[in-house]
Amino acid sequence: MREQVLEDLIKLTGYSDKDRETLKEFSAQTTGLVDEFVKGFYDTLFAYEPTAVVFEENERQEREKTLTGWLLTVLNGDINDDFFKNLWIVGLLHIKRGVPNSYMLGMVSLVQQLFLTKCLESFEKSDAERLFGAFKRLMDVVAGIIAEGYYLSYVEALSNVAGIKKEVVDRMINIEIDAMIKVERGG
Numbered sequence: 001m002r003e004q005v006l007e008d009l010i011k012l013t014g015y016s017d018k019d020r021e022t023l024k025e026f027s028a029q030t031t032g033l034v035d036e037f038v039k040g041f042y043d044t045l046f047a048y049e050p051t052a053v054v055f056e057e058n059e060r061q062e063r064e065k066t067l068t069g070w071l072l073t074v075l076n077g078d079i080n081d082d083f084f085k086n087l088w089i090v091g092l093l094h095i096k097r098g099v100p101n102s103y104m105l106g107m108v109s110l111v112q113q114l115f116l117t118k119c120l121e122s123f124e125k126s127d128a129e130r131l132f133g134a135f136k137r138l139m140d141v142v143a144g145i146i147a148e149g150y151y152l153s154y155v156e157a158l159s160n161v162a163g164i165k166k167e168v169v170d171r172m173i174n175i176e177i178d179a180m181i182k183v184e185r186g187g
């Protein structure tokens, strides 16, 4: 299931090893931007009440440290199977900490926009396009895994708690979804 999610995202975004090599190629210039990105990331989350309340008091420093390390891995192009595997756990952590995918996707968008601005400022057009493309495809795969990890883990946890087999849950959900579609369409 997890392997399939990764395979689908790689196929559909067009992410490839070439993107990893592109990130490596420009890492000397891009890794210097990490502190600015991390600051922009947490300034945004702490300036907005619904996202600020996710964090415990005095947690910011620790979160900044782990995000810095994670972004350095991305910008150094240190992308391997473990990198993708670990993202499944992020979905679980986000469920536990009350971070819906709307928050996560909003921040993926912000990081991509910050990165695009830097690429356009610092590189000529063809390099900027190549580097931004590599970063965007990777971050889109990242977002897809976190989102699917969140959703699939949530459903799995629910069916485990209820003690119902996944196939039965799927059938019950289908019936319920048909009823919900009917209601949304006005009966």
Ligand code: HEM
Residues within 6 Å of the ligand: 045, 051, 052, 054, 055, 063, 066, 067, 070, 090, 093, 094, 097, 099, 103, 104, 105, 107, 108, 111, 142
């Ligand atoms: C660009 C989007 C995001 C990415 C790529 C991402 C990635 C990660 C990663 C790699 C971890 C595990 C490492 C760590 O503990 O830092 C993590 C955990 C966490 N993230 Fe995210 N995240 C994103 C968005 C968000 C947002 C928007 C919030 C809050 C509003 C958030 C809150 C958290 C929290 C609270 C943890 C759990 C820390 C713990 O209890 O161990 N994340 N995330």
